[in-house]
Amino acid sequence: MLNWQTGLIVSFLLISATVSVLLILLVARGKNVPGAAPFRLLVAGIGIWALFYAFEVASPEPASKVLWAELQYIGISVIPVGWFLFAQSYSGNTAWTDWRRFLALLIVPAITVLVALTNSAHGLLWAEYHLAAEGPLNVLLVVRYGVWWWFYFVYSYVLLLAGTIQIFQSMRKQASAFRGQFGLILASLALPWFANFSYLSGFTPVPHFDLSPIAFTLSAIFLGVAIFRFQLFDLVPLVNPTAIRRLGAAAFVVDAKNRIIEVNDSAAVLMDDPKSNPEGKVIETVFSWWNDLPLKIHASSETNQDVSLVLNGLRRYFNIQITPVGDGGADSLARLMILRDITGDRLADEALALAQIKTEFLAKVGHELRSPLTSILGIAEMLDYGVYGPLSEDQTKAVQLISDSTQHMTRIVNDLLQQSRLERGTFTLDITEFSLRDLLNRIIGYFKPMAKTKGLGLTLDVEAGVPETIRSDSLRLYQILVNLIDNAIKYTIEGEIRIRVSSSNEKHLTFQIADTGVGIPKDVQRLIFNPFQQVNPSASQRESGFGLGLSIVKQLVGLMEGTIEIESEVGKGSQFTVTLPTALEVERQR
Amino acid sequence: MSELPLALIIEDDEVITEIFSIAVKEAGFEVIVVRDGIQALKTLGAETPDLVLLDLHLPGVPGINVLREIRKDPRLAHTRVLIVSADTTQSEFMRIHADRILIKPIGFYAVYETALQMREEISR
Structure with missing residues (x-):
């Protein structure tokens, strides 16, 4: 009964079915490859469709032809689902890997299979159909589709289209890298659409023959080649x-x-x-x-x-x-x-290491200078004392210069050491209760001769309400005030230096040191508390030092929980205001 | 000479030792000089100085251990200790047990005047 066309088509369909089985087996080898499971579902659907279609074409009995046509829906109905899920895996979308969603996608296909198998009772799939009477193929021809068929048609095409668009978009990005692969995928995307369109529109090479299963098989082959030849799945869903x-x-x-x-x-x-x-x-x-x-x-x-x-x-x-x-x-x-x-971290580490080296260097140098300084100062003073015999007037002056210079250098070394200790955080306050008045008198006594030599006035004004004794670090307070007054005298050519001590409340003391000196320009004012910053670069070598004085003052004031502020106008003078607590309770460690 | 109070100078630097011994002699002490911690302990076992001028950085035994030995020995109960150190950090022990502390760099006059004061305290 079989004519040669029928024989050829049956062969094609059986080859498709066989290829599908082979593809499933091949993909099963790489079972953990993403996208492999939906790919197998897709290919299985294609294989079932092709196989039962072959049976339909080959079957001599009309009743069995209808049964095989109905059974094809087992394959047909899972293809859109398989394709859609494959597209999700392919583009790295994991949202559909959930099995509940998978089952939900299978609801329509399952109903479709039931509807197909019971179609004779209700005609929901095929409302009107007959077997082809003419033409080489003796197959089922549907004259009018049922309600469910249309529903299923829309459902499956939505899934097919969604999957196709998704694959196309994710492939497009990598087109240049995977040109061969891209061609295959494009072909595999386009083929079923052509076949389906040709069948539904009636333009088929063999009348009444639906090319779709064969087209889908070819698609599956292309996809398979893409998978194994180009390691498609090894590359694509790589990383989201x-x-x-x-x-x-x-x-x-x-x-x-x-x-x-x-x-x-x-x-x-x-x-x-x-x-x-x-x-x-x-x-x-x-x-x-x-x-x-x-x-x-x-x-x-x-x-x-x-x-x-x-x-x-x-x-x-x-x-x-x-x-x-x-x-x-x-x-x-x-x-x-x-x-x-990590450039930022690296540079910060390097800066920290450098600062560490600098601090240790300062400490080492400062310490090592102490012994030779002691020798120089000691011998100069011994000469002055007359240990080595009486000195002429010029010799006495020369010895005095050695002593002065050594003492100046000693101050520099002390500043360096103190700075390094402040930086290392090994600086500790020594808090005791002491007489503020005594401290102030000692300071004034120390500076009086210096001010007199320069012809400057030096006044101390302690307001009422300033406590007689305070709890603080007397040595550090002495150092702060001496530094500020020393600067004031150093940078004042004529006029006076006024020191005012006041207490706005019982918890705080304010020291104001005002001079009528050269003043500090506004743009320099914010820099003067930085270490190694010269307030006045024009200061003579003997006076300049390392520029550590105000930096140390600021750090000491900070350690003593106080504040320091400056007001200054070039040509008029400067005023430093230091506010400190009257009582530091615990010994503070930096 | 024997009525002069005795000072022991413990200092390893040669020039500084020279300066300190002259300053202390000028202040009215008889002076013995040792250059390291071990020598210092030996001398302290034999002599009873009124004043010890102690450097903290010593070869052999550290200066702070010498101070500890002095304070442990009842025979040296009246010995006054003047620490001359290059270290600006002072331990609690040092501050309690030293009578005076001078920080290097220090000149001839500072040592001389301090020794003079301490001699007056001793003779009182």
């Missing part, structure tokens, strides 16, 4: 592209041949040409600094290493983390590269 884009660090993905697949915005900045499209290009043509990295990194499939790079002439530090992606063999693995810019 959205996740890479969201990473704060620079990140990019390269395939096994070092071709760029994905680059996020932070990594784009590191490209030679941040505006170019890097996809599909080899890594070093996009990031030329890649060649400067240690060889180890080039070869690594997995590493976490800190490297330094020169980018745009600036040295930067990065932590490079390389993670292999996919589960194919070693030579098919893609790599996810994450570069974290």
Whole structure:
């Protein structure tokens, strides 16, 4: 009974069914490959459809032809679901991996199969149909489709279309890298649509023959080739592209041949040409600094290493983390590269280490200078005392100069040492109760001769309400006031230095040291408390020192829980205001 | 000479030792000089100085241990200790047990005047 056309078509359909089984077996080998499970579902549907279609065509009995036609729906109904889920896996969308959603997608197909098998009772699938009377193929012809068929038609086409669009979008990005693969996928996407369209519109090479199962089989073959020839699944769902884009660090993905697949915005900045499209290009043509990295990194499939790079002439530090992606063999693995810019941390570490070295250096130098300074000062004073016999007037003057210079140097060394101790945090206050009046008198006594020599007035004004004794560090308070008054005398040519002590409340003391000196320009005022900052670069060598005085004063005031402020006008004078607590309770350690 | 109070100078620097011994002699002491901690302990076992001028950085036994030995020995109960150190940090022990502390760099006059004061305290 079979004519040659029927024989040919049955052969084709049986080949399709056989190919489907082979594809399922092949894909089963890489069972953990993403997208493999929906792919198998898709191919199984195609195989069932093709097989039962072959039976329908080949079957001599009209009744059995109808049964085989109905049974084809077992295959037909799962194809859209398989295709849709495959598209989700392919583009890295994991939302549909949930089995409940999977079962929900299968509700319509299951009903469709039931409706198909019971169609003779209600005609919901095929309202009117007959077997083809003419033409080479003796198959079931549907004259009028039932309500459920239309419903199913819409449902399946929505799924097919959604999946197709999704695959197309995710492929398009990588088109340049995977040109051959892209062609195959495009063909596999287009074929079933052509076949289906041709059948529904009646333009078929063989009248009444639906090419869809064969077209779908070809699609499945193309997809299969894409999978095995190009390791499609090893590459594609690699890392969710959205996740890479969201990473704060620079990140990019390269395939096994070092071709760029994905680059996020932070990594784009590191490209030679941040505006170019890097996809599909080899890594070093996009990031030329890649060649400067240690060889180890080039070869690594997995590493976490800190490297330094020169980018745009600036040295930067990065932590490079390389993670292999996919589960194919070693030579098919893609790599996810994450570069974290650790330049800031590095520079901070280096600055800290330098500061540490500086502090230790200051302490060492300061300490080592003490013995020779003691010798110089001691011998100069011995000469002055007459241990080595009486001195002439000139000799006495010379010896005095040696003593003065040595004492000046001693102050510098002391400042350096104190600064280094403040920086090391080993500075401790020594808090006792002492007479403020005594301290002030000692200071005035110390400066009176100096002021007199320069022809300057020096007045001390202690307001009512200032306590007689206070709890503080007397030596440090002495040091603060001596520093400020010394500066005032140093930078005042004529006029006076006024020291005023007041107490606005019983908890705080205010010391004001005002002079009629040269003054400090506004832009310099914020700098004068920095270490090693010269207030007045024109000060003579003997007076200049290291510029540590005010820095130390500020730090000491801070340690003593006080504040220091400056008001100054060039040519009119300066006023320093120090406010300190009258009672420091516990010994404070910095 | 024997009625002069006795000072023991413990200092390893040659020039500083010279300066300190002249200053202390000028202040009215008889002076013995030792250059390290071990010598210092030996001398303290034999002599009973009225004043010990003690450097803290010593070869052999550290100065602070010498101070500890002095304070442990009842025979040296009246010995006054003047510490001359390059260290600006002072331990609690030092502050309690030293009579005076001078921080280097220190000149001839400072040592001379301090020794003079201490001699007056001793003769009182």
